[in-house]
Amino acid sequence: MTNSFKEKLGQGGYGAVYKGKLKDGRLVAVKVLTKLKGDGEEFMNEVAAISRTSHVNIVSLLGYCFEHSKGALIYEFMPNGSLEKFIFDASTPENDHHHLGWETLDQISLGIARGLEYLHRGCNTRILHFDIKPHNILLSEKFTPKISDFGLAKICNKNESIVSMLGARGTAGYIAPEVFSRNFGKVSHKSDVYSYGMMLSEMVGGRRNIDTEVENTSEIYFPHWIYQRLERNAELGLRSVTNEEDKVRARKMIIVSLWCIQTDPSNRPAMKEVIDMLEGSVDSLQIPPKPYLSSPPKSQADSSTTLVSIQ
Numbered sequence: 001m002t003n004s005f006k007e008k009l010g011q012g013g014y015g016a017v018y019k020g021k022l023k024d025g026r027l028v029a030v031k032v033l034t035k036l037k038g039d040g041e042e043f044m045n046e047v048a049a050i051s052r053t054s055h056v057n058i059v060s061l062l063g064y065c066f067e068h069s070k071g072a073l074i075y076e077f078m079p080n081g082s083l084e085k086f087i088f089d090a091s092t093p094e095n096d097h098h099h100l101g102w103e104t105l106d107q108i109s110l111g112i113a114r115g116l117e118y119l120h121r122g123c124n125t126r127i128l129h130f131d132i133k134p135h136n137i138l139l140s141e142k143f144t145p146k147i148s149d150f151g152l153a154k155i156c157n158k159n160e161s162i163v164s165m166l167g168a169r170g171t172a173g174y175i176a177p178e179v180f181s182r183n184f185g186k187v188s189h190k191s192d193v194y195s196y197g198m199m200l201s202e203m204v205g206g207r208r209n210i211d212t213e214v215e216n217t218s219e220i221y222f223p224h225w226i227y228q229r230l231e232r233n234a235e236l237g238l239r240s241v242t243n244e245e246d247k248v249r250a251r252k253m254i255i256v257s258l259w260c261i262q263t264d265p266s267n268r269p270a271m272k273e274v275i276d277m278l279e280g281s282v283d284s285l286q287i288p289p290k291p292y293l294s295s296p297p298k299s300q301a302d303s304s305t306t307l308v309s310i311q
């Protein structure tokens with residue numbers, strides 16, 4: 001299945017991603033899954049979810065194949081790779097995420113928000129992604145963000161308010177508290193909002209939200225540290241903020257991220273509200289209540305069937 005693919009773009013537990021070319025000359029990214037779970041449910045789930053979408057901020061699926069317990073997904077090629085490398089990867093020249101500039105970061109955050117709003121409300125079904133994180137945001141040549149990797153997504157009819165979900169799903173550090181335990185509320189599109197908020201916080205900070213290698217212990221959990229600075233109306237202390245416009249963009253993104261990671265799902269904005277906040281004036285934004293420090297640890301995860309509310 002991979003004989004004609006020579007340039008590997010990435011590797012993961014699922015398999016690998018290769019760069020390829022179609023007969024018409026178009027460059028593509030071919031995601032080859034060599035370790036399909038069960039009967040290939042996750043593979044078919046990704047095909048089913050993304051084939052229902054058509055949006056500038058959703059990566060386009062061009063084709064797929066399935067044979068001998070292996071699967072391949074053919075996507076449009078994104079020359080700038082994932083957002084992750086521009087935030088975290090210290091081994092590349094792009095390790096300074098503000099190499100992109102605050103205006104570009106602002107537009108990336110807005111594009112992702114529009115893509116999520118489309119998944120939640122805009123397409124012919126409701127799709128909950130459940131794995132929003134920098135690694136799953138791909139960037140085009142002009143840095144247009146596109147949401148990718150729908151392996152954990154849940155598809156619902158628009159008139160369907162509740163579906164069942166077994167256990168927690170997602171990536172540690174981005175999973176909403178209610179996905180771990182129903183004691184925090186119902187799982188819904190607001191769970192994607194939480195993941196978006198955690199990702200937005202990392203875009204602003206240019207670091208992992210939890211970093212035990214920082215010089216000061218007060219900075220270990222970035223959302224807590226930045227919230228304290230907002231409370232005191234202190235300088236944000238972010239690198240590469242060099243002018244008033246950058247300060248406004250950074251402050252707006254921080255406030256929006258803190259609203260998105262509220263522990264109670266009902267206190268989080270829907271993605272339409274997130275878009276309105278990002279497009280509006282920073283002066284109209286109120287500082288939200290202080291969110292809990294982080295999602296509950298995995299030991300608190302509720303392994304029973306979880307009811308998912310899409311309302």
